[in-house]
Amino acid sequence: MQSASQISMNQLLPLVLLLILGGSRADVNRLLLDQLNQVGLVNLLELATRPNVPRDLANYDFVVVGAGAAGCALAARLSENPQWTVALLEAGGVENIAHLTPVLAGYLQQTSSNWGYKSVPQKLSCLGMNNQECALPRGKVLGGTSSINYMIYNRGNRRDFDGWSAAGNPGWSYDEILPYFLRSENAQLQGLENSPYHNHSGPLSVEYVRFRSQLVDAFVEASVESGLPRTDYNGESQFGVSYVQATTLNGRRHSAYSAYIKPVRDLRSNLHIFTYARVTRILIDDATKSAYGVEFHYKNKPYTFKARKEVILSAGAFNSPQLLILSGIGPEDNLKAIGVPIVKELPVGRRLYDHMCHFGPTFVTNTTGQTTFTSRVTPTEVLSYLLAGNPATRLSSIGGVEALAFLKTPRSSLPKDWPDIELIMVAGSLASDEGTGLKLGANFKEEIYDRMYRELAQARQDHFTLLVMQFHPESVGRLWLRDRNSLGWPKIDPKYFAAEEDVEYLLDGIKASLRIMEMPAMQKIGARLLQRPTPGCEGHKFASDDYWRCSIRTLSYTLHHQVGTCRMGPESDPTAVVNHQLKVHGMRRLRVVDTSIIPVPPTAHTNAAAFMIGEKASDMIRSEWS
Known part of the structure; x- marks a missing residue:
């Protein structure tokens, strides 16, 4: 009798060969990806988490919303403390062989691993797109956009981060954030083995293609x-x-999930990962302006998780601001227009930058x-x-x-x-x-x-x-x-x-x-x-x-580089949503930890910065709650 992994391999090879040998036929290629997603290849790649079924009104120390680069790094680091319980909620599912095969990156935007966002019709750009709508891919899968992007690893320029610090964000200068880039990195770059700008012991593999x-x-x-x-x-x-330097491991995509969560998920009983969990609102005590949990949908049923310490949004440059606004934190005009009671007026979503x-x-x-x-x-x-x-x-x-x-x-x-x-x-x-x-x-x-x-x-x-x-x-x-x-x-x-x-x-x-x-x-x-x-x-x-x-x-x-929608800056900055500790201005026990906090477009592809932000936030949180 064949094992599950043998069955998966037998299913896999004809499908991949079908793509290669019939690559000129669009229907064959789409069929391949559909089948790959349905098959899942759970045992072959050992990628799927043992599904956790949520328990309504469960209590955790930290509830992290979004399992992209920042969210995975943050959840992994916080769960290193066995005394803390961490819930990681992701709206999408798990990776499969299509995600791990770098040459297939162009196909992933057509799958359910992409939220599928498009811009409103543009008058001055995207004239070659249907309805003049720019496609805005964002990852909806454990690993987030790091599971569907083109894997380019580019941290940014020293002057980017020194500019953040000079704008009223202490702790974010280049010399202060470089250790967090290094902590995340496991570089296998020929010729750079002795470079002080690279580390060889972090969870995220970086290599030349x-x-x-x-x-x-x-x-x-x-x-x-x-x-x-x-x-x-x-x-x-x-x-x-x-x-190009890439987030790959021996030629396979090395996503945030593969790097940070998969190695520890079965070793830490205090880390609970929930897939297909669509968060709909942050629970906030209006009197104290404190976040105390989240509401989410799982298999079409509503659930509530409560957070003893913090709710942390790591849902990305589009979904983090969306959740803030749905929860009453945002621009007054937008909140009034959609009939959401105002909890805190902040310029959420007022600025959006992209490359x-x-x-x-x-x-x-x-x-x-x-x-x-x-x-x-x-x-x-x-x-x-x-x-x-x-x-x-x-x-x-x-x-x-x-x-x-x-x-x-x-x-x-x-x-x-x-x-x-x-x-x-x-x-x-x-x-x-x-x-x-x-x-x-x-x-x-x-x-x-x-x-x-x-x-x-x-x-x-x-x-x-x-x-x-x-x-x-x-x-x-x-x-x-x-x-x-x-x-x-x-x-x-x-x-x-x-x-x-x-x-x-x-x-x-x-x-x-x-x-x-x-x-x-x-x-x-x-x-x-x-x-x-x-x-x-x-x-x-x-x-x-x-x-x-x-x-x-x-x-x-x-190229997936949207930033600024929950912009970091001092409270005196009328464009800022979070402070230098990534706490939402005027709120308690609520942070945003993802690339939406980046104040201005960096000289970078933002995936590397997302890992750094998750690493740095984990230290700030651990320092506060220890």
Whole structure:
């Protein structure tokens, strides 16, 4: 008789092979992911927690809402004290083999592991998206967005954190937060073994992606030829170019759940993890302004958990502000409009920042077999990856991302060591999955794929894309609630490119990428700009400044970096929601611990910062309650 794990393996291999061998058929790919999610592969990967069934009115010392990077780190650290009981509530389920396979990152946004948020229709951006709605992926799974993102590990710039401290947030300078980045990290980075900027004993694996194409080698060499130094962008200086550092372990995604919760979940009876638990409201004593529990839904039934010490929101940049507003903490106008009694007036959701990038430019090359096409992955590679654990196959590619370059632009007024632009080198494009993954997850119009990328996919033409991302946008958006339905979605208006200057920074970044293409290393592989005008921009001369401005507003693409909706700052700051200890202003026993507290967009991909925030918050909480 077969064991459960053998059955899972027998189910798994035909499904994965189906994807590889039938990669050009969208229906086959969608079927694969649906089946992977249904199968779950519980025993094969030992990922699923033994499901905890909630007990109504149960008491815990700490109730943590949201199991993303910050929430998992926080729950794991607090539960190190055996005298404290910790409940970790997550609205989604558990990871499976699709989450752990980095090359499938582009597909995960179509699954139930993504909340599926979209912006309100934009007038100045996302013109290439259906209904001009920007897709805003956020993780709804144990691990949060760290389980569906592209696994890029980029902490930020020293000046980011020194700026937080100078703005009235003591304890958040670079020298004070670096130990928390280090505490979370288990770096396996060849050549950086003795770097003081990396640690080798933390729970979160960070490594260079082992699979590399010839395209990335040419890009790194050309970047150096253009004047960029080789750098460790998580080290002394960000400025320069580097192969990407990723949150992977031996070529598998290493999410917050895998790093922090899975190793301890069966060893700590004081840590209770609840999946599919949708929190709907914070319970607050109006007289004392103290949080004392939460209400949530589990299997369509309401439950209440009570917190003896604190309620901690780690639900992310959209869900944490939503829960505050539903609980009576937020802007007066929004609370009155939806009929929620005011507990504390605060500017929750009034500020929303994000990193917007341009999906391109794309370059074709004279190479063969280097671009990451899903349908190019061979059965041999699948078996080598799944059975032999080979970390250097194409399946280990983090959605095609292979290198990062950090640049200054001529218009910048920031110090030399503070980059304005990041170039993200991707060994592919929307053509890589033949329109079955990223196009759908990012909400791109069919016309964009048909006119720009379909021919590349059909010909399997080698090519790569440089995503151009701006680090310090001036545009500020907002989040609010349309009604008091606790199971509804917040309204999100990022207002991308409301500040015209943001477009100009991206234009400078595109020009910088074109200069890199002129370098000898790029000429050796025949790199040249894809001659496919962006739909809607045909009225401008191809590759002119106005053409690129049009393309920037059309091929707008976000990278999951929303911050600021529960902004950190002193009580004197009219834009602040939490103080430097992450306590909600004017409230007791209520904190927000996630990237929503980040005051301004950092020079970073925010996943690394989320781990740091969880680690630092755990020390602040332990210090207070010990």
